[in-house]
Amino acid sequence: MSHDPEFDGAPREKGSQSIVLRGVSKEYRRDEFRIPVLQSLDLSVEEGEFLALMGPSGSGKTTLLNLIAGLDRATSGDVIIHGQNLGRLPETRLTRWRADNVGFIFQLYNLIPVLTAFENVELPLLLTNLSKSRRRENVMTALRVVGLQGREHHYPRQLSGGQEQRVAIARAIVTDPYLLVADEPTGDLDRTSAGEILDLLEQLNREFRKTIVMVTHDPLAAQRAGRILHLDKGRLVDDVSQESQGRIGAAS
Amino acid sequence: MKYFHYIFRNVRRNPVRTLLTVSSLAITLFLTMILVSFFSINSEVTSSVRIYNRIVVLSSQGFAGRVPIARNKEIAAMDGILASTPFSWFGGKYNNETMPFAQFGIDPDTFFTIYDELIVPTDQLKEFKGDKTGCVIGKKLAEDRGLKVGDPLPLKGDIYPVDLNLTVRGIYDGPTNRDRRMCVFNWEYLDELIKNSPQSRTNGGNAGCIVAKCKSADAMVPLCHKIDAEYHSSDTPTLTQTEEAFGKMFGEMMKGLRWVITMISLVVVVALVFVAGNAMAMSLRERTTEIAVLKAIGFGNSLVLFLVLAEAMFVAGVGGGLGAFGCKLLCDTVDVARYSAGFLPFFYVSLANATMGLVLALLIGFFSGIIPAVLAAQSSVINGLRKVV
Numbered sequence: 001m002s003h004d005p006e007f008d009g010a011p012r013e014k015g016s017q018s019i020v021l022r023g024v025s026k027e028y029r030r031d032e033f034r035i036p037v038l039q040s041l042d043l044s045v046e047e048g049e050f051l052a053l054m055g056p057s058g059s060g061k062t063t064l065l066n067l068i069a070g071l072d073r074a075t076s077g078d079v080i081i082h083g084q085n086l087g088r089l090p091e092t093r094l095t096r097w098r099a100d101n102v103g104f105i106f107q108l109y110n111l112i113p114v115l116t117a118f119e120n121v122e123l124p125l126l127l128t129n130l131s132k133s134r135r136r137e138n139v140m141t142a143l144r145v146v147g148l149q150g151r152e153h154h155y156p157r158q159l160s161g162g163q164e165q166r167v168a169i170a171r172a173i174v175t176d177p178y179l180l181v182a183d184e185p186t187g188d189l190d191r192t193s194a195g196e197i198l199d200l201l202e203q204l205n206r207e208f209r210k211t212i213v214m215v216t217h218d219p220l221a222a223q224r225a226g227r228i229l230h231l232d233k234g235r236l237v238d239d240v241s242q243e244s245q246g247r248i249g250a251a252s
Numbered sequence: 253m254k255y256f257h258y259i260f261r262n263v264r265r266n267p268v269r270t271l272l273t274v275s276s277l278a279i280t281l282f283l284t285m286i287l288v289s290f291f292s293i294n295s296e297v298t299s300s301v302r303i304y305n306r307i308v309v310l311s312s313q314g315f316a317g318r319v320p321i322a323r324n325k326e327i328a329a330m331d332g333i334l335a336s337t338p339f340s341w342f343g344g345k346y347n348n349e350t351m352p353f354a355q356f357g358i359d360p361d362t363f364f365t366i367y368d369e370l371i372v373p374t375d376q377l378k379e380f381k382g383d384k385t386g387c388v389i390g391k392k393l394a395e396d397r398g399l400k401v402g403d404p405l406p407l408k409g410d411i412y413p414v415d416l417n418l419t420v421r422g423i424y425d426g427p428t429n430r431d432r433r434m435c436v437f438n439w440e441y442l443d444e445l446i447k448n449s450p451q452s453r454t455n456g457g458n459a460g461c462i463v464a465k466c467k468s469a470d471a472m473v474p475l476c477h478k479i480d481a482e483y484h485s486s487d488t489p490t491l492t493q494t495e496e497a498f499g500k501m502f503g504e505m506m507k508g509l510r511w512v513i514t515m516i517s518l519v520v521v522v523a524l525v526f527v528a529g530n531a532m533a534m535s536l537r538e539r540t541t542e543i544a545v546l547k548a549i550g551f552g553n554s555l556v557l558f559l560v561l562a563e564a565m566f567v568a569g570v571g572g573g574l575g576a577f578g579c580k581l582l583c584d585t586v587d588v589a590r591y592s593a594g595f596l597p598f599f600y601v602s603l604a605n606a607t608m609g610l611v612l613a614l615l616i617g618f619f620s621g622i623i624p625a626v627l628a629a630q631s632s633v634i635n636g637l638r639k640v641v
Contacts, residue, residue: 071548071633092552099550106637110545114261124549126254171549 019045019068019179019211024077026063026234037063039234041077045227050205050212052225059231061215062183068213069181070098082178099127103172103210105182109164111156111171117143118152121170128175142170145208146200162193169200173210180204182214186221198224259563266535270567273531277571277616278578280524281609285579287513288608289601294506296602297429298499305469306366307476308339308498309462312489318458320488321443324359327464327479332471335362338439338459344407344416353393354431354597355407355416357439357459360386366465369426376401376422384441386421390432392598394423396590405435412455414445431597433589463495521616528620532564536624543628544636557629564621565614572613580606 021043027036038060045051053061066072067079070086079086082101089097111120121142125135143149146166156164165185172180182201186194202224204210214225222228230238263270309327311317321338328336340357360381364372372380372388379401380386387405394400405418418437426432439459447456466472476492483490493501503510536543546556580601582588589596 066634069548071637095547095550095552098548104545104548106545110541110637112258112261112542112545114265115258119257119261123258123546126258127550127555132254 018047018049019043019082019213020078020080021067022078022080024067024074024079026060026067026072027075037234038067038074041234041236043229043236045211045213048205048209048211049227050202050225051214052222052228053213053215053231054217054219054222054228055231055237058233060234061231064231065181065183065213065215068179069102069104070094099124099175101178103169103175103177103180105165105168105172105180105185107184107187109156109161109168109188111164111167113156116153116155117148117159117167117170120156120167121152121174124171124175138174139170142174143167145173145204146170160193161189162196165189165193165197166200169197169204173204173208178211180210180212182212184216185214186216186218194218194221255559255562259559259566262535262539262559262563263566269531269535273528273567274571274574276527277524277568277613278575280520281572281575281613282579284517284520284612285576285601285605285609287517288605289579289583289599290596291503291506291510291513292602292605293429293599294499294503298496298503300429301495301499302469304367304369304495305334305466305472306495307464307466307472307479307492308495309464309479310491310493310498311461312480312491314491315460317488318455318460319462319490321439321457321459323483323488323490324459324462326482327462328362330475330478332467332475334465334467335365336462336464337362337366338461339463340439340442340458340460341411342407342409342416342437342442343411344409346405346407348408353433353435355435355437357442358436360438363436364424366463368465369430370424371426372422372424380421383419383421384438385416385418387418387435387437388422388424389420389435391423391425392432392587392590393435394420396433399423407435412442412446412449413451414442414449416442416445428598428600433597521612525616525620528564528568528616529623532560532567532621533624533627535563536560536628540631540636541638543631544633547631547633548637553629557625560625560628561618561621564625565617568613568617568620569610572610572616576601576606576609576613579609 021041024038024041024043025036026038027034029035041064053064055061063072067074067086068081070081070089073087084097084101086094086097111117112123115123118139121139122135125138128135130138140149140152143152146169148163148166148170151159151163154163156167159167165188169185180201185201186197189197198221201212201214205212205226212225214221216222227239227241229236230240309319309323311319319338324336324338327333337359338357342355342357344355346352360377364370364377376388380388389399389405399405399420401420401423403420405420407416407418409415416437418435424432443456464475466475472494476494479492480490543556547553551559580603583599583601589599
């Protein structure tokens with residue numbers, strides 16, 4: 001178990017390992033048809049990068065995110081995350097790997113409605129051997145990081161959309177994972193709440209050195225990322241870092 | 253235990269559905285307890301009489317036949333016999349109630365020696381022995397009917413064409429697993445009335461059966477053989493057996509009924525598995541995305557399987573516990589037999605039966621939850637999350 005019992009929300013340095021995809025293809029079968037979704041994709045993401053995936057519907061953004069998060073397996077090629085080739089992990093170990101290394105943020109928050117904010121955030125910690133008091137400590141720290149201290153006893157229905165997403169982010173970071181994956185995290189929020197959530201993601205990336213991969217349709221949200229990948233028909237068609245984008249902007 | 257909170261919250265997620273499932277289990281287990289206890293009481297009581305060293309002498313024709321009263325004295329005189337009494341079922345009406353309680357013609361001099369677990373005060377027993385039209389009734393019967401010593405107890409003949417005008421001379425008490433709603437009266441009183449009745453004059457001088465108490469347990473079986481051998485070649489051969497075997501013979505008579513009830517109970521249990529399974533499947537279908545989220549954040553297939561099964565067994569356990577132990581509690585606090593119109597002298601649900609009911613409910617929970625649990629455990633995370641991640 002790689003959960004850090006000393007997690008206190010403070011920033012820390014991680015190793016320099018990155019996300020590496022080599023010749024990754026993914027296809028689905030529908031009856032007798034083979035539907036290619038990703039084709040011979042190569043990608044490298046540095047430790048602590050904030051990456052946005054953009055592209056039209058059906059371009060393979062979510063499939064790519066699922067592969068990086070260990071939710072799905074590539075048809076061919078290697079997906080190596082943090083030095084671990086996910087394709088070689090059996091299902092049980094892959095599940096364990098996700099618990100230890102990945103935090104998930106969903107568009108519709110996907111909180112458990114019958115659990116309070118505290119209990120929702122505590123869920124991933126139930127898989128650890130942490131004591132009840134240590135779990136409580138970590139949950140409160142995560143809620144403090146997302147600015148929801150004092151709301152721990154509220155049920156999802158008693159929170160606004162933005163607050164629900166904050167709880168979801170707290171749930172994603174409570175085990176102090178290496179990687180955060182977010183699929184349209186602001187897709188269901190108004191502009192103000194979306195801005196707050198993006199601020200939070202930026203903060204997690206900047207202060208806590210979390211590697212973040214975010215799928216979005218929103219160019220404004222994508223601009224918060226350090227690097228933007230554009231996919232079309234399962235291929236990478238553009239790879240723009242904000243740094244170079246900044247230079248282009250200055251030149252024009 | 254750290255998952256109990258999550259399981260409990262899911263149980264409360266849809267209170268109406270949970271309440272209906274719990275209720276259906278509780279009602280079924282309640283009724284199952286009644287049926288199971290009815291048969292187990294019979295077995296339990298039959299086994300418990302072993303210590304009293306009693307044997308029952310019937311006609312070889314069974315209950316339809318009669319045993320000449322002369323046999324009573326002959327058997328009482330046999331070596332190894334402590335005492336014997338005639339035992340004749342009367343089955344009269346009381347206040348127009350048909351067979352309201354058991355009524356037997358017995359020998360007042362020996363009955364309470366043979367049935368020494370039944371206690372009647374010495375002075376009352378003396379009064380009973382001195383009054384041919386007297387009777388002794390059980391404590392429960394006295395309480396049910398508000399009868400006391402000295403009260404008349406008229407019984408209108410139903411099987412016999414004679415009426416008994418009895419007077420209560422004593423009230424006996426005894427262990428809780430004995431019939432304390434019985435009325436015993438002097439067999440001779442009944443016999444005299446039968447002999448004087450033009451319709452049944454020829455039926456006099458017979459007992460339904462004879463019950464004898466042996467001096468030791470070892471003597472019982474040899475005495476049964478001896479008695480039957482003694483009257484084997486007579487006009488009225490006998491069938492003698494221990495009281496326990498006699499009770500089992502009654503049980504055998506209900507064997508068919510027991511089988512039918514067991515089969516019906518099994519079918520009901522299977523139907524209940526489907527009902528509870530359907531409720532569980534519906535509940536999980538509504539939680540497809542939640543299950544996918546759990547699996548995404550690291551809940552393994554076996555843990556998901558455990559959580560769903562635990563939830564199903566929790567609901568079934570609560571229902572079964574309420575039904576089984578509720579039934580026991582009811583029977584412990586309320587004298588259910590009183591409302592059985594004389595059919596049951598006493599009734600209780602043993603702790604073993606109630607526990608068995610709870611275990612049965614947990615099994616129902618397990619089998620109702622296994623298919624939804626396996627489906628949840630094997631469900632695809634990607635499909636569950638749909639377009640989300």
